[in-house]
Structure formats: structure tokens, C-alpha cells
Amino acid sequence: MIQRIAVMGAGSLGTILGAYLSKAGRDVVLIDAYQAHVDALNQNGAHITGAVEMTVPVKAITPEQMEGQYDLFFYLAKQTYNDVAIPQMMAHMGEGSVICTGQNGLPERAVSKAVGVHRTLGSPVGWGATFMGPGCSALTSTSQAFYLGTLDGQITEKLLEVKSILEDMCPVHVSENLMGYRWTKLLVNCTFSGLSASFGCTFGDVLDDPRAVRLAVKLGAECIAVAKGCGVRMEPHSLAGDLDQVFVWGDEDTIAGSVAAVRKGWEPHRKLVASMAQDLAHGRKCEIDAINGVASESGVDAHVPTPINDMVVHVVKGIQDGKWKGSFDNLKFFEGLY
Ligand SMILES: NC(=O)C1=CN([C@@H]2O[C@H](COP(=O)(O)OP(=O)(O)OC[C@H]3O[C@@H](n4cnc5c(N)ncnc54)[C@H](OP(=O)(O)O)[C@@H]3O)[C@@H](O)[C@H]2O)C=CC1
Numbered sequence: 470m471i472q473r474i475a476v477m478g479a480g481s482l483g484t485i486l487g488a489y490l491s492k493a494g495r496d497v498v499l500i501d502a503y504q505a506h507v508d509a510l511n512q513n514g515a516h517i518t519g520a521v522e523m524t525v526p527v528k529a530i531t532p533e534q535m536e537g538q539y540d541l542f543f544y545l546a547k548q549t550y551n552d553v554a555i556p557q558m559m560a561h562m563g564e565g566s567v568i569c570t571g572q573n574g575l576p577e578r579a580v581s582k583a584v585g586v587h588r589t590l591g592s593p594v595g596w597g598a599t600f601m602g603p604g605c606s607a608l609t610s611t612s613q614a615f616y617l618g619t620l621d622g623q624i625t626e627k628l629l630e631v632k633s634i635l636e637d638m639c640p641v642h643v644s645e646n647l648m649g650y651r652w653t654k655l656l657v658n659c660t661f662s663g664l665s666a667s668f669g670c671t672f673g674d675v676l677d678d679p680r681a682v683r684l685a686v687k688l689g690a691e692c693i694a695v696a697k698g699c700g701v702r703m704e705p706h707s708l709a710g711d712l713d714q715v716f717v718w719g720d721e722d723t724i725a726g727s728v729a730a731v732r733k734g735w736e737p738h739r740k741l742v743a744s745m746a747q748d749l750a751h752g753r754k755c756e757i758d759a760i761n762g763v764a765s766e767s768g769v770d771a772h773v774p775t776p777i778n779d780m781v782v783h784v785v786k787g788i789q790d791g792k793w794k795g796s797f798d799n800l801k802f803f804e805g806l807y
Pocket residue numbers: 477478479480481482483500501502503532545546547548550553554557571572573574594595596597598599600744756
């Protein structure tokens with residue numbers, strides 16, 4: 470039975486999930502490395518703005534203040550912090566404890582390597598958030614969903630318990646095919662998040678630029694080919710639309726049809742700025758290796774070429790290393806590839 474819950478990494482997403490679980494009366498603590506944020510959460514509550522407005526009293530601590538065992542960790546720190554955060558959680562887990570990772574990419578690999586497949590759940594997140602400052606996060610999606618599953622496809626009692634906890638916030642779609650959800654979310658991040666980071670722009674700016682939106686189609690087609698090559702059957706995701714209609718690469722008429730479908734389907738998300746782009750704007754390392762980097766690596770394993778994903782990794786790493794800035798000038802790197 471899950472009683473003690475921890476949200477590990479209470480930033481953009483974790484502040485919001487923690488607020489909903491606290492509001493529902495759960496025994497939940499928000500754990501974050503940013504002391505001023507932890508102090509603000511304890512003093513003023515979690516202030517959620519954007520698609521909802523609410524301020525909820527919450528309990529918050531830093532990782533060093535963790536005590537005893539937690540039954541469930543919702544893991545929402547960036548994958549760039551895995552080396553520190555996973556051991557911190559492991560020190561406070563019992564045999565029956567689980568980590569449910571909502572991180573982007575294919576994050577169950579690192580978590581299950583550390584704690585075992587039986588203590589790993591995956592929960593691709595179908596909504597967006599932006600950290601506004603100590604104590605405050607903005608919910609940037611008007612509708613929200615979680616997707617949930619285990620690596621071995623079993624629908625366990627623990628999984629169903631976690632489902633009912635996440636339902637304190639929004640609908641939860643459970644499937645035996647977690648990797649199907651993962652790859653659809655990975656496509657969302659490889660396409661629009663990768664380009665939002667490369668060009669330092671919103672999803673809407675990608676839609677509006679004829680070359681960028683074409684690149685998004687080609688990136689999506691690469692992801693679908695790699696997923697197929699890896700034997701993954703992709704599942705529907707609220708942010709991605711009908712993949713087989715939208716991300717088809719072929720002759721010019723086919724590409725024009727895909728571009729039109731992408732523009733229509735992604736219009737509601739035009740204000741989103743990818744969390745990778747936000748990290749770069751703040752001079753931080755972003756999750757590029759865990760996103761387009763993972764698509765490229767999986768392409769190598771599946772013998773599927775991924776030239777556009779490879780180039781997104783190159784461009785974003787160049788921004789991260791201060792070699793160039795995120796701007797539409799970076800379209801030049803993709804010339805001749807699409
Ligand atoms: N934001 C979004 O819209 C979405 C994000 N995601 C994914 O969810 C994950 C979390 O993203 P997001 O909420 O944006 O991330 P944020 O960076 O906003 O929040 C993560 C928080 O974790 C803190 N942190 C870092 N290390 C530790 C640690 N060892 N222990 C506890 N806390 C720690 C960070 O502190 P500090 O600031 O001091 O580093 C930060 O406050 C990522 O994998 C992201 O890709 C998925 C869907 C949407």
C-alpha cells in the first residue's frame with residue numbers, strides 16, 4: 470500500500486503535480502535542490518498559474534533532508550541530474566518502493582538499471598509547465614494527461630495504485646505498451662522540442678517557418694522509422710496527433726500534405742517553448758543526449774539513418790558550448806539534408 474509519496478525534482482512539473490497531490494490530501498513531500506524554492510513553497514505554498522490559478526499549502530525539503538523510506542517517488546528532475554538524484558532516492562527506498570519517472574526521453578533505462586525493472590514505472594507526461602521562480606510554476610497546457618506503464622508490460626496492483634494517485638491531477642492512460650507511449654512522446658520532443666531548442670523559439674515559430682516545419686516532418690518520419698526498426702508499436706499521445714497522417718516523408722505532394730497536417734494538429738501548442746530551449750536560455754546543460762541523442766543511438770542499433778536528429782544534437786550542443794546562439798540562422802546546418 471502506497472502511503473509516503475515524494476516528488477523528486479519539484480521544478481516546473483513537480484511543483485504542479487505536488488500541489489495537486491497535496492490538495493487531494495495525500496502524504497506527499499516535494500523534494501528540490503533549489504533552497505530558495507523550497508523555502509518559498511513552505512512559507513507561501515505552491516502557487517500555480519497559467520491554465521489554472523491556485524495556491525496550495527505543501528511540504529517541501531531538500532534532498533539532504535529526506536528521512537526514512539518513501540513508498541513512491543515521482544521522479545521529475547532532468548535526466549542530466551540522474552547520477553546524483555537516483556542514488557539519493559535509492560537511499561530511501563525499501564524493497565516495495567517504486568520510482569515512477571515522468572522524465573522525457575527513454576528514462577526507464579537508467580532508473581531500472583539502478584533499482585530493477587520491478588521497482589520502475591514510466592509515466593510519459595502529456596502536459597507542459599514552465600518554472601516561474603521560487604514557489605511558482607505555470608501550467609502551459611489547457612488539457613492534461615499522464616500515460617503509465619511498466620517495462621515488462623505487466624499491469625500490477627502497484628501500477629493501478631499509482632494510476633489512482635495521478636488521477637488526483639488528470640486522466641491517466643494505462644497500457645501494456647509503455648514503449649509505444651515513450652516513442653510517441655520522444656517524437657514530440659525530437660521534432661518540436663529539438664527545433665525549439667535549435668532555433669531558440671516557440672513551437673508556433675517552427676510552424677510558421679516553411680523550412681523549419683518541413684524539418685519537423687522529416688524528424689518525425691525518422692523517429693517513426695527508428696521506432697519501427699526497434700520493434701516498437703507507437704501509441705497515440707495527446708500532443709502528437711495521428712502520426713501516420715502527419716509525419717510522412719515522400720514526394721513534394723506528400724510532404725506538402727504532411728506540413729499542412731502538422732500545422733493544423735500542432736496549432737493548439739504554438740505557445741510552447743521546449744524545456745530544452747528554456748535550459749539553454751538560462752545557460753544550463755539540456756537533455757539533448759536523452760532526447761534527439763537517444764533517437765540517433767537507437768537508429769544506429771536499428772540500422773536506420775537519422776541525419777536530421779544527428780544534426781539537431783550537433784546544433785544544440787554547439788549552443789550549449791557557447792559556439793553559436795539559438796536562432797533561425799542555424800537552419801544553415803540542415804541545408805541539403807531535407
Ligand atoms: N517542463 C515541461 O513542460 C516538461 C518536462 N518534461 C520532463 O520532465 C522532467 C522534469 O522537467 P522540468 O519539470 O521541466 O524540470 P525543472 O528543471 O523545471 O525541474 C526539475 C527540478 O529538479 C531539481 N533538482 C535537480 N537535481 C535534483 C536532485 N538531486 N534532487 C532534487 N531535485 C533536484 C532542479 O533544481 P535546480 O533548478 O536547482 O537544478 C529543478 O528545480 C525532464 O525530464 C523533462 O524533460 C516532460 C514533459 C513536459
